[in-house]
Amino acid sequence: MEDHEILLKFQDPASRNLAFNQLVRKYQSKVYWHVRKMVVDHDDADDLTQDVFVKVWKHLENFRQDAQLFTWIYRIATNECLNFLSSKRRKFLLPLTDVGAELAAKMEADPALAGDEIELKLQKAILTLPDKQRLVFNLRYYDEMPYEQMAEVTGTSVGALKASYHHAVKKVEEYVTRHTAD
Amino acid sequence: MKTPFKLDAHPRRTHPPLSSPPAGYFDQLPAQVMARLPRADAPESAAGWRWLALLSPALRTGLASVAVLGGFAVSFFLSGPPAVSPAVASAASLDAVPHTELIAYLLTSGARVESSDLAALTDANPGIAKQFLAATDAELTEALDAQPSEDLLYL
Numbered sequence: 001m002e003d004h005e006i007l008l009k010f011q012d013p014a015s016r017n018l019a020f021n022q023l024v025r026k027y028q029s030k031v032y033w034h035v036r037k038m039v040v041d042h043d044d045a046d047d048l049t050q051d052v053f054v055k056v057w058k059h060l061e062n063f064r065q066d067a068q069l070f071t072w073i074y075r076i077a078t079n080e081c082l083n084f085l086s087s088k089r090r091k092f093l094l095p096l097t098d099v100g101a102e103l104a105a106k107m108e109a110d111p112a113l114a115g116d117e118i119e120l121k122l123q124k125a126i127l128t129l130p131d132k133q134r135l136v137f138n139l140r141y142y143d144e145m146p147y148e149q150m151a152e153v154t155g156t157s158v159g160a161l162k163a164s165y166h167h168a169v170k171k172v173e174e175y176v177t178r179h180t181a182d
Numbered sequence: 183m184k185t186p187f188k189l190d191a192h193p194r195r196t197h198p199p200l201s202s203p204p205a206g207y208f209d210q211l212p213a214q215v216m217a218r219l220p221r222a223d224a225p226e227s228a229a230g231w232r233w234l235a236l237l238s239p240a241l242r243t244g245l246a247s248v249a250v251l252g253g254f255a256v257s258f259f260l261s262g263p264p265a266v267s268p269a270v271a272s273a274a275s276l277d278a279v280p281h282t283e284l285i286a287y288l289l290t291s292g293a294r295v296e297s298s299d300l301a302a303l304t305d306a307n308p309g310i311a312k313q314f315l316a317a318t319d320a321e322l323t324e325a326l327d328a329q330p331s332e333d334l335l336y337l
Contacts, residue, residue, distance in 0.1 A: 017216065024212040032208075033197045042203055046211075053215040112201040118187075123198055141189070142197050169189050176187035 001026070003069040010060055020060075024053050027070065031077050037138045038081040038131070040106045048084055052077045067152050074153045078135060085131050100127045118176070125175035129168055136161055137168040273307075 001009075001022045009019035031052055036045035055076050063072060104127045108120065126134060132154070139145045139153065140161075147158045154161065234242060304310060317325070 020219075021212050021216060024215050028208055028211050028215075032203065032211075036200060037198055040200065042201070046203070046207075049211070050215050050218055054218050057219050107198075107200070110201050112199050116199065118192070119199055121187075122189075122192065126198075142195065173187050173189055177184055180184060180187060 007060075007063070007065070007069065020057055023056070023060075023069075027073055028053075030070075031073060034074060034077050034138070034143070035081055037142065038135065039084060040103045040110075040127075044084070048077075048080050052080050055080070068149075071149055071152045075155075078153055082131055082135070103127045118180070121176045121179050122172065124179075125172040128175060129171060133164050133168045136164045137172070140165045141169075 001019075006019045006023050006026070009015040010023075012019075028049065032045055032049045035048045035052070036042065039045050039048060052073070056073055059076075063069070067075075104124045107123050107127065126137060129137060135154065136150065136156075139150050140147075145153070147161050150156075150161050151158050156164075234245075237245070
């Protein structure tokens with residue numbers, strides 16, 4: 001179902017639930033992986049993904065359609081992730097590096113990465129980036145999102161996003177090079 | 183020398199190779215999300231309080247403070263008049279004791295009324311002496327002058 005059809009059906013109370021169910025089915029995988037990349041842990045990603053869709057439900061009536069539905073949902077998911085990570089940091093009074101280390105430990109324990117040393121180094125390198133820069137890196141590198149769309153999701157200018165991604169790539173490459181045996 | 187790692191040379195993936203979510207996760211997720219949505223009849227039952235959600239957090243805090251203070255004020259008014267002070271209560275209960283019993287008590291109990299007791303009594307009720315002592319000011323002055331100076335200390 002196209003986005004405009006979903007939105008049209010959502011306006012009608014009789015078909016609202018059906019339309020929203022379609023919306024969740026359409027975007028659940030993208031939202032889940034967008035969140036999972038940021039929080040690493042499946043349970044946290046599951047909670048946050050559900051929170052994102054509950055928020056989408058609450059605010060969809062006021063969605064002005066001056067942005068794409070997908071971009072708007074991504075923005076909500078992004079804010080949920082950043083709030084989750086900063087509240088985790090506040091709750092346990094952890095500095096930036098400790099949350100990164102916690103996420104890296106989870107990443108290391110993931111059986112899917114066992115045996116792939118370079119990939120594990122790459123993931124650990126990504127986790128050393130500050131949350132917002134990691135978000136920019138994920139959107140560009142994994143999702144291959146155009147900078148213009150990234151600007152809508154993050155509320156940052158295209159120029160700043162390009163600079164942020166460029167620095168992120170440099171940091172990641174340096175980290176992997178430094179931590180790789182000859 | 184180490185070979186520098188180049189991200190462009192690394193095989194690109196759509197997401198990090200983390201373990202996949204449990205089997206059937208994406209089949210169940212829509213139902214879980216739908217179950218968490220606010221029910222359509224829920225807002226109606228809470229319609230009376232919906233206006234609270236529209237207020238700013240600062241206004242809601244202010245409103246809560248007013249409600250608490252109002253509660254205190256109402257409970258204060260409903261608690262009735264303040265209790266009679268102990269001094270007034272004891273004077274009232276002493277008034278109820280018959281004179282003969284008081285005299286019998288004073289004569290038999292060995293209690294001794296000191297000048298200080300009288301002084302405290304007149305201090306609490308300045309006109310009390312007029313109830314039983316019909317004396318003019320001149321007679322009182324003469325009687326006081328005849329008292330030893332140490333007993334006058336309290337008068």
